[in-house]
Amino acid sequence: DSGVTQTPKHLITATGQRVTLRCSPRSGDLSVYWYQQSLDQGLQFLIQYYNGEERAKGNILERFSAQQFPDLHSELNLSSLELGDSALYFCASSVADGRGFHNEQFFGPGTRLTVL
Amino acid sequence: AQRVTQPEKLLSVFKGAPVELKCNYSYSGSPELFWYVQYSRQRLQLLLRHISRESIKGFTADLNKGETSFHLKKPFAQEEDSAMYYCALSGLNSGAGSYQLTFGKGTKLSVIP
Numbered sequence: 378d379s380g381v382t383q384t385p386k387h388l389i390t391a392t393g394q395r396v397t398l399r400c401s402p403r404s405g406d407l408s409v410y411w412y413q414q415s416l417d418q419g420l421q422f423l424i425q426y427y428n429g430e431e432r433a434k435g436n437i438l439e440r441f442s443a444q445q446f447p448d449l450h451s452e453l454n455l456s457s458l459e460l461g462d463s464a465l466y467f468c469a470s471s472v473a474d475g476r477g478f479h480n481e482q483f484f485g486p487g488t489r490l491t492v493l
Numbered sequence: 494a495q496r497v498t499q500p501e502k503l504l505s506v507f508k509g510a511p512v513e514l515k516c517n518y519s520y521s522g523s524p525e526l527f528w529y530v531q532y533s534r535q536r537l538q539l540l541l542r543h544i545s546r547e548s549i550k551g552f553t554a555d556l557n558k559g560e561t562s563f564h565l566k567k568p569f570a571q572e573e574d575s576a577m578y579y580c581a582l583s584g585l586n587s588g589a590g591s592y593q594l595t596f597g598k599g600t601k602l603s604v605i606p
Contacts, residue, residue: 381536410594419598420537420579425591433586433593467537474591482594484537 381470381485389491395456398488402449402470408432409451410471410482411443415464426451427474455490463492495520495584499597506570507605514565514600516554516580525583526556526563527594532576540565540578550574570604577601 382401390396402409411423413436422435426445437443440458445451455462466489469482496519506512518524528540541549543556543563554565563580580597 412596420596422593422595425593433588433591435586435593469537481539486536 381468381483383466383468383485383488385488386486387489387491389493390458391493392458392460394458394492395454396458396490398453398455398466398468398490400451400453400468400470400485402451402468403483406470406472406483407449408471408474408480409445409449410469411437411451411453412467412469413464414467414487415461420467423453425474432474458492460492463490465489495524495582495595497580497582497595497597499578499580499600501600502598503601503603505603505605508572509569512565512567512570512574512602512604514578514580514602516563516565516597518561518563518580518582520561520582520584522585524556524558525592526554527581527583528552528554528563528565529579529581529596530576531579537579570602572604572606575602575604 384399407428410425414420423437424443425432429445440456443453465487467487468485471480471482473480498517526543529537530540531537552567577599579599581594583592586593
């Protein structure tokens, strides 16, 4: 599968814990985007990385952080988890960084996080 | 700030009936609008964008700047159209100098056989 991949598919953890979600972009894509989808807030942009560097931030909490590695895969770290962090976390990738124009984003299947 | 509103959480129509999924937006600049679709157990995928003015799977959407709307339409619904539909706006994040997607909360379309 040459599309965007995300691991794990499901994650169940307890409040106060820390988890790491992983995303591998499509081959050739340099940008990675993270989104959070919850029932009440819908799909919200968290953060974007382009070629290893942070490009833009959306509604990302300070307890959350991300990075993009030299092989272009990205990890989203969620710490001090709260019940309200339970959501579906999507990763998307695109060829360019989106400066000056919108480039199509390709989405992964998502990671479902449940905080108990 | 940019905002996308999809007023209907759920829309049920009979097979063969016309479909219209509503989307309204708020954005100070020149918008670029998209419709994304998520079929059951599949990932989110781009359905169409206003700039390409194309029809995909029989769906069309026209950008109405006066009414700030980008409604998705199909003249005759099919069962395989049942899915979650998201309207999205690409707007400039001035701080980052790049364009980002803002999504509506989605409308679940259910086509009744």
